[in-house]
Amino acid sequence: MLEVFKKYINDKVSMPEDDLSEILSYAILKKLRRRQFLLQEGDVWRYNAFVSSGFLRKYSVDDKGTEHIMSFSPENYWTGDRESLVNETPSKFNIEALENAEILLFKKDDFDMLCKKFPLFNNMVNNILHRSFLTSQNRIHSSISLTSEEKYNNFVLKFPSIANRVPQHMIASYIGISPETLSRIRSQANKR
Amino acid sequence: MLEVFKKYINDKVSMPEDDLSEILSYAILKKLRRRQFLLQEGDVWRYNAFVSSGFLRKYSVDDKGTEHIMSFSPENYWTGDRESLVNETPSKFNIEALENAEILLFKKDDFDMLCKKFPLFNNMVNNILHRSFLTSQNRIHSSISLTSEEKYNNFVLKFPSIANRVPQHMIASYIGISPETLSRIRSQANKR
DNA sequence: AAAAACTATTGACAAATGTCAACGTTTTTA
DNA sequence: TAAAAACGTTGACATTTGTCAATAGTTTTT
Secondary structure, eight states, X not given: OHHHHHHHHXXXXXXXXXXXXXXXXXXXXXXXXXXXXXEOTTSOOOEEEXXXXXXXXXXXXXXXXXXXXXXXXXXXXXXXXXXXXXXXXXXXXXXXXXEEEEEEEEXXXXXXXXXXXXXXXXHHHHHHHHHHHHHHHHHHHHHHHSOHHHHHHHHHHHXXXXXXXXXXXXXXXXXXXXXXXXXXXXXXXXXX | OHHHHHHHHHHHOOOOHHHHHHHHHTOEEEEEOTTOEEEOTTSOOOEEEEEEEEEEEEEEEOTTSOEEEEEEEETTEEEOOHHHHHHTXXXXXXXXXXXXXXXXXXXXXXXXXXXXXXHHHHHHHHHHHHHHHHHHHHHHHHHHHSOHHHHHHHHHHHOHHHHTTXXXXXXXXXXXXXXXXXXXXXXXXXXO
């Protein structure tokens, strides 16, 4: 829904109503049902995508068929594959709805034009990117410095609402361990 | 040296000579000898730092005294701790010169002012940030989906000049494995 | 030139993690 | 509502990785 996006923007930056309306006029509404895909491996990603409701995940599948989850995207978050977007190369990732979702799509060219036309919007976008970068850095630091148990505890601590929303094996995939190992880590911790 | 920075900017964006000079006028030159620190854990990081010559690493030290390397920064790269910078919180990281280095420091407020005043400069900064984000995402994907051996091969493939410039145990630290394991991975691979 | 520090390797062993299979339960689908 | 799929757990076992210690070669410092 457009209202969700409107509220999202207004929370971040105070922008003239008309500008916001113009931005909204470029949004393409896409509805996804659970297990449908927003992006499939091999396709080129051409949008900026705002999740106005529902829940998505982005993941790759390796030679052995194992899935590796790069991100979860609940409502009020963005998703997509920026590498595919900027290089116009086939994506390594799948983006799939874990719950029925409503997405606002902005074509790359439209989005870039809007960023140029509305500096406030551009600033907001860059701020989001900046925060995403900080989040990435933290995830990297966890991955090279923490034990599996610490990675799990950290995840639950930082993303409690996501931890409650996805099956356990997806948390395992996100932090880079097998589902069995996570199960054992949890049962060990319970005994203490 | 200022010349290096000038060339760096001119390679990325065509900016009026005067603007560039003004930007340069805010640079603080800092020389570091091997093993000196640009930032020490616990201090708040207050700059944007451009490496005009030399070579730095950023790392944390855990409870057991093990170092975990977050990044390497050769000449023509930026370094610092953005999380500490934006939140004004004590840094978890140390930034240390691995080779004698010359750094250009821009105080946070100066740098932000320059970004506001010179849109081209601002764009350049945001582009760099964007690329850093893509790099981070790739590192995350490696860390959750590759074996240790693959992580090492990947590192050498992507950063050959860094791989040749640092001791092996630092590569191990960067990819999140012990130095002994890396040594064994390499000797195994040699047999094949 | 000698001493100290750093680096990479290797062995022995312990600990952590992955793999495969089986099972019962819960959730989803038809 | 019955069948199928998904989920989490557990056991047995193999594999990977970490830890500690010793060693030899190299580089740096004094």
